Structures are given as structure tokens and as C-alpha cells.
Amino acid sequence: MSANRPAAVVVLAAGEGTRMKSKTPKVLHEIAGRSLVGHVVSAARELEPEQLVVVVGHASEQVEGHLAAHYEGTRTAFQAEQNGTGHAVRMALEELGQAPDGTVVVVCGDTPLLSGATLSALVAAHAADGNAVTVLTAEVPDSTGYGRIVRDAATGAVTAIVEHKDASDAERAIREINSGVFAFDGRLLADALGKVRTDNSQGEEYLTDVLGILREAGHRVGASMAGDHREILGINNRVQLAEARRLLNRRLLERAMTAGVTVVDPASVLVDVTVTFERDAVIHPGTQLLGATHVAEDAEVGPNTRLRDTVVHRGARVDNTVADRAVIGESASVGPYAYLRPGTRLGTSAKAGTYVEMKNATIGEGTKVPHLSYVGDATIGDHTNIGAASVFVNYDGEAKHHTTIGSHCKTGSDNMFVAPVTVGDGAYTAAGSVITKDVPAGSLAVARGQQRNIEGWVARKRPGSAAAQAAQAAAEAVEREG
Secondary structure (H helix, E strand, C coil): CCCCCCCEEEEEECCCCHHHCCCCCHHHCEECCEEHHHHHHHHHHCCCCCEEEEEEECEHHHHHHHHHHHCCCCEEEECCCCCCHHHHHHHHHHHHCCCCCCEEEEEECCCCCCCHHHHHHHHHHHHHHCCCEEEEEEECCCCCCCCEEEECCCCCCEEEEECHHHCCHHHHCCCEEEEEEEEEEHHHHHHHHCCCCCCCCCCCCCCCHHHHHHHHCCCCEEEEECCCHHHHCCCCCHHHHHHHHHHHHHHHHHHHHHCCCEECCHHHCEECCCCEECCCCEECCCCEEECCCEECCCCEECCCCEEECCEECCCCEECCEEEECCEECCCCEECCCEEECCCCEECCCCEEEEEEEEEEEEECCCCEEEEEEEEEEEEECCCCEECCCCEEECECCCCECCEEECCCCEECCCCEEECCEEECCCCEECCCCEECCCECCCCEECCCCCCCCCCCHHHHHCCCCHHHHHHHHHHHHHHHHC
């Protein structure tokens, strides 16, 4: 547990986010597999705070439901009217019941790139410098529109945060800006919030006014600068959402590559924050790895593949495939153009080949379903071969039924297995068969009608056609050769 463990972290997430132009609350928009507020809560949890409070307002039931479902133990405080950031923090402290004895960190719920490491550095600097409040700042290429950080040249303490519209030419040249993230002494914060006034153009309680109140009372205001200014970027519209996704995706892929993963073309690969890798995994272009997907050592995924909540074991090869909640065994082969639906489990060295769809199917070691087949609600043993264009007929219009095929079986092309049905170990089925009854082990099942040839049918029924002319020519050729 960190020696600088905060007493509380307050996440401000009450705003509507009208510029998103969406029925979804801004903080619930997702990038990289997490909501915006989820990214912030996850970063805050790295501090191991004693309390974590999210201030909700607009669409509070949706936000509270999301937090309860995904971030157990997170408390919420309700801000009925959005009367400013100071008012929001006051609502959070009221939810806690008393002024926290220790550090209170305040973060914005729409800053998904903010890292736990940067927050830890902020809290450490706050403790080391003995500040009443420490501002997280960043040095940006273009500070237009941001509040400038004015420091004391001798001590480095923050003497003012000057908004762009109020800044002098010299102050506008400053590139260090306010991020809106702070670490406060909890008791001093609670006292100062009671002194914040609303005599401003918006009639709101501004959290930044607390800094002036504390400074005038003789307390020190410090700053901690983020190493990467992009971490403090807030999301206000879909353009910024996409840009944050791009930046976060690059961060995630760089972390993977540094750990020994080959990403052939990072610009064309998308990953979620919950995806994990082992070293020497290879990710080819056009690949999306989502949810709790895991790619093991020496496995290759892609190109043009989308995996969600899927485990790819060591040495497997997955090409041009869509998979959802599937398990792909060691050295297994999938694709191209395969679709693995939930509940699919491929054993070691198994194969789901070209234009194969599987659902709720367990495929044994070394078993191959090479092409053009649907396998649903089935168990197939080891080292069995399923012929091309086979269909596991699992639905009778009201209920799903199961098919079991044993080990070392050879099933013919264009087979229909009408469930429930079992094919025993070592059995064969003939091409074109519709299997409706169990096949004993070691048997050959033939389930198709007898072939009948009606000679002269084309000449009688299609006289003068190209087919009739070809048949006539073939007959004459036979006569000549005879």
C-alpha cells in the first residue's frame, strides 16, 4: 500500500456533455473497451484511496448503474443542479459525511488518458512539498484557451492561474496550463469550499477559487507537471473521442511491443485495455483485439481479424477470422474467413478452415473441419475429419439439440447431422448422407436415395438446346469410335 495513500478521490462526472450530441451521457462513451469515467476510475484506483466518490448528475441512474456493474465499491454523490466544480466537490464531501483527514484528489471524469502513474506523482509531490493544494499542470504546444500557471520564480510555488481572456501578453506566452486535476489537504479544502462565492458571470461555485482562498490565508499552492501533456486532454465531442482512442491505442501497442510482441502495422491494429499478450505473439495488419482477449506466445493473429473475449493459445494461427468468446487451442489453425461464435473450443492442433462457422462446439485434438461447414451444439472427438459442406442441424424450430461425433471418424462431404445424433469412434459416413440415426463405432453409414439415370431425357424434354446438342455430339463421337 502506498505511503501517500489519499483519503479520497473525487471524480467529477455530472455534466451532460451536449457537444457529444448523443443520448448516451458523455462519461459513458467508450474507447478501448472502457467508458471515459471507467478509465478515470481505474487510474484513481491505482492510488488505493480510502474512499472513491463519483459525482453524478445528468442521467445519474445510467451512470450509477454502469459504476455498480463494473466498478464495485465506488460511491456516488448526486449533484442535482450543475452549479459549478466547487459545488460538485462540496456534494462529494457531504457524501463522505465529514472533511477527510488527509489528501483529497479531484479529477475530471472525461480524461481517459490520465494515468495512475501521473496521479501518483501528483500525490507524492503534494506530500513532499507540504502544499495545501497541488495543481496537475502540463506544458502544451499551444496554450490558447487554457488557464496559465503563474509561478514564483524563486520558490516555484503557484501564485496564480490566469484564464486566457484575462491574461497579459507575457502571461499568454506561458505554455504551462491548468489541467483541472488537484490534490488538496482535505480539511483545508472543506473549509475553503464554504467560502467560495458565486458572484461571477455563471453564478457558479468554481473549484479554482479555492486556490486563491488558500493562498490568501498563507498556505502554499504548488504544481506537479505531467510528463505528457496529452494525458490531461478532456473529451467534449466525437472528434476528440476518436483522437483519444488513437492516442490510447498507440500507448497500449507500444507497451505490448516493448514487452516482446510483434505488431506488424500499429496504425491498422486496434486493442482494448483489457487485452493481454505473451512475448513473441505476432499481430498482423487489420486486426481488432477486444475485451478479455489473450494472445499467447508464438501465436499469430490476422490479418483482418476481430477477436472478442477470445483466448488464443501458444502457436495457434488465426487468419481473416471473427471470434467471440472462443478458445483456440495450442497450434490450432483458424481461417481464412472463419466465424467462431460463443462457446467454441478448439483443441490442440485442431482446424476450423475456410468459410467454417462454429457455435457452442468442442473440437478435439487434431480434428479438422476444413471448409464450407456449420458446426453448432456439437462435441467432436480427437483426430476426426469432417467433410466439406457439412451441416450440424441442431434446431428443430423450438429447441437446440446436440450432436456427438467420436474420435478417428471420417465423415463425407455434404453430410447433414440431424441432432440429437451420435456417430461412434472410428465410424465413416458416406458423402451426401443425411444422418438421422446413431452410427455405431466402426460402421459406415449411407443415408441417401438410390441414383436413377433416365437416358434420352434431355433430347426429349429440351430439344434443340445447347445441352441436347452437346449430348448428340457425344453420342455420335461414341458411335464413330465404336
